[in-house]
Amino acid sequence: MDNINNRDLFHLLNQRVRYLSKEINNRLNDHGLYASQWSIIFCLERFGPMTQTAIWKYLNVEAPTMTRTLSRMEKNGWIVRMQGDDKRERFIELTEEAKQKFTQVQQSTDKIEQEMVANLSLEEKKQLYKLLTKLGTTGEESHNE
Amino acid sequence: MDNINNRDLFHLLNQRVRYLSKEINNRLNDHGLYASQWSIIFCLERFGPMTQTAIWKYLNVEAPTMTRTLSRMEKNGWIVRMQGDDKRERFIELTEEAKQKFTQVQQSTDKIEQEMVANLSLEEKKQLYKLLTKLGTTGEESHNE
């Protein structure tokens, strides 16, 4: 494993991320949640009620993705959508049940994530974080706007 | 960015991978391809005709995922499915058109990937590879082969 091929690097990256997602979703299944839904709940718990646009911009996904995921979460009783003063926008709020379950789910995810980095020292985690930051940013190129 | 939080690490990891996928798919779109389809083509060019099972095991996805993606690729003229001696299995083969386009597409993907690691030195790429290897393997677990 001496000379690194870009292809192998991206291949490994994809494999790992898919594996991790699968595993996380698997564990979250006990709570009736998916990783994407949990990231929204976490966001709402942290910042309080937000518009859909604020959420998808924060999480870096597209608007339709957010619409759909929130619809499922609404159906499953995790969130409610409230009409704002500006009638175009909808404020998203966690339900009482979601707030109650929050701590428990958080403990699960903390544990999973901890297991997944069990082989990395603190120093290695910092390194990994830094390297990921450098990935995909082609020097002077801008992000999406 | 001194003390790394596992959550932030995984968040960044997901964000980056989604960004990279989006970008790669975007570029591959010129060739009428998606990253997942390209990985299959690459695999077939490297190893020659393979059964579906061999492909999904190699790429670490589930069988139904492979069935579907190959169906699209068959429809679009990238591959053909041949009956094997064992009538349960189907051998997948690149079409002539796929073989002809291979080099051109490969040049595109090489270029994209190169751009995406432009900010990483060789040493950093090796580090990243190594760190990714350690990620998700809870202790004694081995790599993919």
Added chain:
DNA sequence: CTCCATTATTTACCTAGGTAAATAAAATCA
């Protein structure tokens, strides 16, 4: 005020990934 541009959200239509269960063919076993 009216018309036009912008903004928030949704709908329609794609790909990719997963699990569970159904087929169909091969392999094994009694």
Added chain:
DNA sequence: TGATTTTATTTACCTAGGTAAATAATGGAG
């Protein structure tokens, strides 16, 4: 041989992600 188990693929049903275009409401310019 006949019955059972395994294996390869598919089908049905789910989530997540994307783009393009449609609504609907707001904001500005004239």
